[in-house]
Amino acid sequence: MASLLFRHRRSPASSLHLLRLLLQRPISSSSASLDVDVSHPTYVVWGANTGVGKTLVSAGLAFSVISRSPSSFLYLKPLQTGFPIDSDSRFLVSKITSLFRSASPPFPLLASHHALRASLPAARALPGFNEQSDSPCCYEETKIGGGDGEEVGSRLVCKTLYAWNEPISPHLAVEREGMAIGDSDLREMLHRCLGFGGVNDLGKEMSVWRVIETAGGVASPGPSGTLQCDLYRPLRFPAVLIGDGRLGGISTTISAYECLKLRGYDVAAIVLVDQGLANEAALLSYLRNRVHVFVLPPIPHDPLDDLKDWFCESGNVFDSLKETMILAHSKRIERLQDMARKAGDIFWWPFTQHQLVPLETVTVIDSRCGENFAVHKVCDKLDMIVPQFDACASWWTQGPDATFQVFFQIELAREMGYSAARYGHVMFPENVYEPALRCAELLLEGVGEGWASRAYYSDNGSTAVEIALKMAFRKFSFDHGIAVDSDNGIVDDRCYDFKVLALNGSYHGDTLGAMEAQAPSSYTSFHQQPWYSGRGLFLDPPMIFISDGVWNLSFPDAFLSHQPKDEKIRFHLRDELFCQTRDCSALAKCYSAYISRQLSQFSDNCPSTYIAALIIEPVVQGAGGMQMIDPLFQRTLVSECRARRIPVIFDEVFTGFWRLGRESAAELLGCSPDVACFAKLMTGGVLPLAVTLTTEAVFEVFKGGSKLMALLHGHSYSAHAMGCTAASKAIQWFKNPCTNINIEPEGRKMKELWDMQLVLQLSSLNGVSRVIAIGTLCAIELRASGSDVGYASLYASSLVQQLRKDGIYMRPLGNVLYLMCGPCTSPDICNQHLRNVYQRISEFKQSSGKGIR
C-alpha cells in the first residue's frame, strides 16, 4: 500500500520558491517578542555528551508518533556541523521512511528534509551547488503510500537551520567557515520555523509534535559561543535528556541533568542506550521521583546494520517515552490553564482588592528571563507562552538583564545553588561566614563609603527601617542625656515621647514601627492598622517634575508667603536641580528658615516630645506616588538636623543600588546619613535581604556591660548566606562596566537610559500632568481629578490592560504609571517600551477625552 513517490528528490521549484520567500523576510537583530505556541508537545532533545544517540531517540520518537495514527512531526536541527555528510534531519527522514515502508501503516506519509542555511564550504559540498545562488540550501521530499488525493496521512517535516561543513563545534565552525549568527537571530529563526512547515495548518484533531535537537552536549557552545543551554533558555521548552550508558556516563548524565535544572529547564525524561553497565539503575536511584529514565537496547556495532531491528526492538521504549512526554505536556498545560482559578481560590494577594480582580486579568507567569516574564495566555484556543516586559521591576526589586554570554540570572542561579549547598543557612550572631562578611565589606566600600562602618542585616525594607529607628532613638537618647543615668547606663522611663521628622508622602514599610514613621496615607487608616498613630512631624516638601517639556520646581502651600521672589522655578536640565551651588541660594536660606520654624513650633506645642530622628527617602518617594523632592530641600533638612544632633536616617530601600542612576541616592543628594536602609535591588532581584548601615558613633551607644544594652532586634534568617551571596554578586555586577553596559567607564555613574527628548514630549501630552525620569525610573502621572487621583484610583486600568496586551507588564500607583527597568537593561529596550507607552497614552488621552469617565 505504501508506495514510493519521491525519494531523495531535489527540491522542486515551488518549494524553493517558498524557501526564497522565507529567507527574504528580514531577520531583526533585536531580541524581538518570542510568542510560543505550546498547545502541542514541543521538546528539546539534549545530550549528556556528544555521540550519545540524540538523533536515534528523535527518530524513534518520531516513528512512534507518526506510525500509530496520522499525525505531524516537526523535527528541527538548528545547528548541524559535518554537513552534508552528517545531516541528522536527513537521517531522520531516511530512517523513518524506511521504517514506515516496513511497518506499512494504513495511511500515507509525506516526509521532507530541508536545510535552510549552509556555510559556503558546506554548500559547496552539496551536489549541484551553484556559486551564483545566494541561498545555498537543499530540500528533499519523500512520499509513501496514498494517491494524489486528500487521504489523511502523517507528515514528517525535518529541517536543518544552519549547517557547516567541518564536524566540529558550531563556534569553531563559524571561525573557520563563516556564517556567524547572533543568538537572537538564531532564536528568531527557530521560532519562525516552529510555526512554519504546515504542521499547524493540519486538522486540529491530528496530533502534532515538535522536537528540536541540539548539537553536542547540553553546554556545548552555539555559533556565537553562547552555550546552547543558555541560548535556548528564553524559549524554555521542556527537555528530554539523552544520557550516557558508557563508563563514566552516570556522572556525565547527572551533571548534564543538573546543568539543565540550573537554567530552569524541566526535564521530562532521561533516555540512554544500554552499554551493559546498568547505568540506568544508578540514575533511577538518584533521580527517583524527579524524572523518568528509559533504557534502549544496545546499538549494533556493525556500521552496515540499517538499525531496522534495533528500532523494532526499541518500539516499546519509544512508545512509553512518547506517553511520558504526552503526559508531562498535558499536565503542564492543564496546570497552566487551571492556575488562575486556583490562585483566586487560595491566594490572598497583598495590596489587592480581590473583588476587583476578575479571573481573566490574573497573570499566569510560567517563568522569568532577564527583564521579561513568560506569561501563559490562551489565544484562539491555542496555549501560548508570551513575553511581557516586567515594567514594575516586580515591586522595584529586579536587576537581571537578558544579555546572553553574560547572563546575570543564570550567574545568580549558580551562586544560589552553591550557597545553599555550602551553607544553607547558619546562625549569624557571634559568628562569621564568608557571604555575610563579603557582603558587609562590599556595602561599606559601596553605598556606605565614606560614612558607614557597621552592617546590621535583616529581611526587608520594613525591618531595616524599624532597626534604623531603634538605632537613631538610642543615639538621640544618649546624645541628649534622655533616660540615661549618670554612668551612661539606661533607665526604663516612658515619660519621654519620641517622634520623627519626616515628609508627607513618605512610605517606609508596612510593619507598625515603619508605619508610625510615615505620614498618614491610604495605607494607614484605622481599618488597615488600628494601632497606627503617626508619630512624626510631617512636612510638605517642594517637588520637582517635568511638565510641558521642562523641569519644574513646585512649592507646597506652606511656602507661599515665604518663598523668595523671582526664584527660578523652571529648568532645562535635571542636573541644574542637583547642583550643589544651590546651597548658597536665597532658596536654601528660605528652606532652612522654614524647617527651623517648624521645629520650634513643634517643640513649643509639645514640650515633653522630642524629634529624635529625621527619616527621608532621598530624592524620590516611591510608594508615595513617585514624587521627586527638591534635593536642596532634603540637604537642608539634613544639615538642620545635624545642627540639632538629631540622627539622620536615609531610607534607600527604593532608591539604593543604581535605581536613580547612582549606587546610592545619598551620592546624588551629596550628603550622608547616620543610618541608612537598603533592600530590594541589593540581592539583584532574587530573594529578600535588607541591611541597615550605620556609623561607628551610633554603634558605640549600644555597647555596655549588659546584654540588655545591646540592640535586641533580629530575625531568624539574619544575614542568611544565600541573600548575602546574591547581594555580593549583584553589588559587584551592577557597578562593573564589564558586566553592566550602562555604567560609564569611570564607574560611578550610569548613563541616561531614557530618551530625554521622548520623555519631554511625553510630559507635553494633554493627558499627562507630570513625568519624572531618572536612572531606571520613568514615572508618568496621568492628568485626572477627583477620585481618579491617588492610590485607590482605577483611572489607568484600561490603559494598563492594553499595555499588558502589548507585552508591557505595569502595575500603576493609582493614576501614576511607571516604567522601571534594571540597572543593566539596555537603553534600546527601555526606549522601545517607552515609545509604546507614549503611543498608548496619546491614544488613551484621546479616548478618555471622548468620555471614558
Next chain:
Amino acid sequence: MASLLFRHRRSPASSLHLLRLLLQRPISSSSASLDVDVSHPTYVVWGANTGVGKTLVSAGLAFSVISRSPSSFLYLKPLQTGFPIDSDSRFLVSKITSLFRSASPPFPLLASHHALRASLPAARALPGFNEQSDSPCCYEETKIGGGDGEEVGSRLVCKTLYAWNEPISPHLAVEREGMAIGDSDLREMLHRCLGFGGVNDLGKEMSVWRVIETAGGVASPGPSGTLQCDLYRPLRFPAVLIGDGRLGGISTTISAYECLKLRGYDVAAIVLVDQGLANEAALLSYLRNRVHVFVLPPIPHDPLDDLKDWFCESGNVFDSLKETMILAHSKRIERLQDMARKAGDIFWWPFTQHQLVPLETVTVIDSRCGENFAVHKVCDKLDMIVPQFDACASWWTQGPDATFQVFFQIELAREMGYSAARYGHVMFPENVYEPALRCAELLLEGVGEGWASRAYYSDNGSTAVEIALKMAFRKFSFDHGIAVDSDNGIVDDRCYDFKVLALNGSYHGDTLGAMEAQAPSSYTSFHQQPWYSGRGLFLDPPMIFISDGVWNLSFPDAFLSHQPKDEKIRFHLRDELFCQTRDCSALAKCYSAYISRQLSQFSDNCPSTYIAALIIEPVVQGAGGMQMIDPLFQRTLVSECRARRIPVIFDEVFTGFWRLGRESAAELLGCSPDVACFAKLMTGGVLPLAVTLTTEAVFEVFKGGSKLMALLHGHSYSAHAMGCTAASKAIQWFKNPCTNINIEPEGRKMKELWDMQLVLQLSSLNGVSRVIAIGTLCAIELRASGSDVGYASLYASSLVQQLRKDGIYMRPLGNVLYLMCGPCTSPDICNQHLRNVYQRISEFKQSSGKGIR
C-alpha cells in the same frame, strides 16, 4: 647522585606490621567527628568524565611539588577498580621515580605505594597472595639518592584505600566482588589516611601536599551507590577539575564544574589535555573570573611512550597549576584566620552585646553539612576545620539532615538553583506562578488542613504576626460593628482602642506591631523601642515541665486561691497532659472561670478598649525561655475567645513544621485558630519566608468595592519563588516517611527523638531546675538565682564554651540551655549529644557548687 635503593620492593615486615596495626583499629559505623587539618594544600582531583587524565595531572603536580625542593606529597586514591592491573597510586610512584631519576634533583626521594584493602578477586590477582591472610594488601617502596643517613629529601606517599578487580564503577564492583563500605566508614578511612603516612611528622618548614583522586567523573557512584560528589561533601576540600579536551568536552566540563558548585565545592582550577579543539578558549570565556583554566599538551598516542617528554613539556603548566593551588590555599587560610577580626570590626550582630564577645569566641563557619557547622579553628598552630552540631538549629530554622543518598541540603540546593534560573523573583499580586501556588496548596493541605483556606505570604515571623493582627482586628471590627457603617463600609475612627489577649512570656517578633502584642520583657524596654507600650491583657499561664523525673503542672500565683483541691499536678507521661479528656475536668472549669474573670475585669476597667484578638504560641513559648504551657489552659483560652467572637491567632513560627513532633502545634493542642503564622522551618532552613494562613470568613471582611478595603500590607519579595520552592520541597520532605525516617508510618506523628530515660535523669540533676522534651526540642533550665536567672544571664557561659569544644554549638536563652535538631535528625545523633550535655551539666553543677559564683 640519585641512586636506586629499592625498586618495587615488596613491603618489608615492619611496614606490614604497621599496616596490620592500622587495620586493626576499629572503624566506627557512626558519622564520627571529622576534624580536618587544612594547614597544607589539600585538594581533591575530580574528572569531567572518566579517562580525562586525572592521574596524569596528579602525577605532574606531585612531581612539580617534590622535585623543586624537599617536600612531602601524599596521594590518596580512595577507590580503585581494575586493580591490580590498574593502580593509579602505583602509576604515580612509577612515573615520578622515573622522572625524578631523569631530573636528578640534589636531594633524595622516598616513594611508597600502598594498597590498604582489596576485594578478594583483586587480592587474588596480586602476586604472592595468601588465602589465609585476613588483610590482603600490598606495599612497595622506592628510594632514590641519599644514604642511610638523615639527609632531608622529598617523600611521596601514595595509597589506594579500597581496590576491586573489575574495571567498572565501584558500586558495580561491590555488587560483583563484595567489600561493601558504608559512606561514613569510607570517609573515616580517608580521614585517617590523611593524617597518616608520616607527612605531618616531617619538619614544619617542609612543604606538605595532599591530593585525593576520585574515581570516574564527578557524579560517579562510590561503593555504596552515593555519588562521589555527595560522598566527599562533609570534607569539602577544594577541587581541581580535570576537564575534557575532546569533542563535547566543553559541555561535560562545564556541567561537571556546575555539579561541584551545586554541592558547595570551591574549584581552584580546571586542567585539560589539548585535543586540538581549543576547548580551553570556550571554557575561559565562559568561566572568566571564576576559575583558572590550564591546558596540557596532547598526550602521545603511542602506548609504549613512557611520557617522559610529555611530562617535561608539561612542566611549566604543572608549575603554574601548583602556584595557583598554593595561592588559592593560602588565600583561603589567610581569610579564615582574619575573618573573626573583620567580623568584629564591621558586623553588628543582632541580640549581641559586642563588648561581651571576645575575638576568640567568634565562630568562623566555613560551611554547613546537614546538622553540622564546619568551623575553622587554630589548634597547636594548625588550621583545622571541625564539625560542630548546630544545637540551636540556627535560631530554630534548620531542617537539613546529613543522611546521604537522600541528602536534603543538596536537594534543596538544586531546587534553589532551578528556581532562581526559572523565576528569579516575580511580582506576586494578581499573578500566579507554580511555586507560590504549590506552596499554598501544600500549606492548606498540611498545617492549614481542616480550617484554613487562604495563604498570605510575607518574609518572616514578625511580619506574619503583624499581618495576622491586621486580619484579626478587621474581623473583630466587622463582627462587632465597630467603625463600620451601615453598608459595611469602613469608617476611619480612632476613638476605639484595640488590644490583644496574650500570655506573659510570649514573644512574637521584633517589629513594633508584633512587639506590642507581647508582654513586657527584656526585649521591650524603652531603650530597645521607646514606642512600645504593650497593647494587651497579659495573663500568667499554668506551666508544665519535668523535674526530678516527673512531669509537673505548675500554677501561677493568680490561681492559688482558685485552683481545685486535690488536682493532680504530677504526671508520668507527657501524653496525659495532652489528653483531651482533661477538657471535662474540674481544672478546665477553673481555667474557664479564671479567663472569664480576667476578661470581665479588663472590660470593666477600660470601657472604650476591646480585646480584639487572642494571640498565643501554642504549647511552647520559644524566646520566652522554652516554657511549655498547659495545653488544657490554651484550649480553654481558645474556646472562651470563640464564645466572645474574638479572633484566635496561633503564632506557630517556632512550633510549626514538626518542631514539636506534629506538623503543627495546633494538632497537638487539638484545636484550630482563625489565623496562624508560620515561618522558620517552613523553607527547610535555607532562606526566609513566612505565611499567615486564615479562614475564608476572615478573608471575606476585606472584600469590597475599593482597594482601600483590601489588606494593604506587603513586602517586595512577597511569595518569592525561591522561598516557595524551598517550602514546597521541605513541607513534603518532612512529612514523608520515605524521606524522613522519624515519621511514623501512618505519617502524622514523629517518633520520640530524645531518650526519655536520659531526659528524666537529667531533670533529676541538682543543677537542673526543669526540663522539657518534645519533638525536636530538649530544653534544660539550670538552677540559678538572682541575676543568674533570665535572658541577660551569663550563668551558662562556661558550660556553653565547653560544649562548643565538645562539638556542640549552643546558644542559650540566659540560664536555659536547649538542644534542638531538625525534623529528620536521627535519634542516635540526638542522644549522642544529649549524653554529652548530661555529662557536662553534671560536672558543671559540681564545679559551680564549689563556688563558681
